[in-house]
Amino acid sequence: GQNIDQPTEMTATEGAIVQINCTYQTSGFNGLFWYQQHAGEAPTFLSYNVLDGLEEKGRFSSFLSRSIGYSYLLLKELQMKDSASYLCAVADSNYQLIWGAGTKLIIKP
Amino acid sequence: IAGITQAPTSQILAAGRRMTLRCTQDMRHNAMYWYRQDLGLGLRLIHYSNTAGTTGKGEVPDGYSVSRANTDDFPLTLASAVPSQTSVYFCASSGSSGSLDEQFFGPGTRLTVL
Numbered sequence A: 001g002q003n004i005d006q007p008t009e010m011t012a013t014e015g016a017i018v019q020i021n022c023t024y025q026t027s028g029f030n031g032l033f034w035y036q037q038h039a040g041e042a043p044t045f046l047s048y049n050v051l052d053g054l055e056e057k058g059r060f061s062s063f064l065s066r067s068i069g070y071s072y073l074l075l076k077e078l079q080m081k082d083s084a085s086y087l088c089a090v091a092d093s094n095y096q097l098i099w100g101a102g103t104k105l106i107i108k109p
Numbered sequence B: 001i002a003g004i005t006q007a008p009t010s011q012i013l014a015a016g017r018r019m020t021l022r023c024t025q026d027m028r029h030n031a032m033y034w035y036r037q038d039l040g041l042g043l044r045l046i047h048y049s050n051t052a053g054t055t056g057k058g059e060v061p062d063g064y065s066v067s068r069a070n071t072d073d074f075p076l077t078l079a080s081a082v083p084s085q086t087s088v089y090f091c092a093s094s095g096s097s098g099s100l101d102e103q104f105f106g107p108g109t110r111l112t113v114l
Helices: none
Strands: A003-005 A009-013 A018-025 A032-037 A044-049 A053-057 A060-065 A070-075 A084-091 A097-099 A103-108 B004-007 B010-013 B019-025 B031-037 B044-049 B064-066 B076-078 B087-094 B109-113
Touching: A003 A084, A009 A018, A018 A032, A018 A084, A018 A103, A032 A060, A032 A070, A044 A053, A044 A060, A044 A070, A070 A084, B004 B087, B019 B031, B019 B087, B019 B109, B044 B064
Parallel strands: A009 A103, B010 B109
Antiparallel strands: A003 A018, A018 A070, A032 A044, A032 A084, A053 A060, A060 A070, A084 A097, A084 A103, B004 B019, B019 B076, B031 B044, B031 B087, B064 B076, B087 B109
């Protein structure tokens, strides 16, 4: 079956760095997405990785290793507004997105 | 309209009733999607449309139907609602089919079936 695993909840301190991991097992792979979702709101796109390596975009970076089915989202210089759920999704062989349940990130002052 | 809109924002519905959730986008995107989001579960694809005039089934299509008469609109219909369809429903669109483009999401419809 297809499976996306990510931690249910993480807590970090304002100004610190946090890494959110995602492991996946899917029928085919056509890229991995990270989305941010604030409580009660719609998901918004953060990043897309299709090749191995690190993609950096401001305070956020995303890493992919296809050989081990692994990705992480790295958030630096955490701000209170980063409190949200972070969703990992993989595009499978049919180009449909398979979504993880999301990681709720709590930022403490 | 700017982006993608959904209506209604929320709805309480008696079991057995018919309900249509509306979704409209003004970005001229070819692909559109309907997801449901339940606590503790990832977004699950209900139906999708790669282009106007075509639709396809996602992971959880039973009890739902869609149509895509034009580029902008993608309504989702529950023919006879059941309590297990209580969920938050998100409509999304992307520039091309194949799900490799960023998906833009509407604000969601919170549906409660009693």
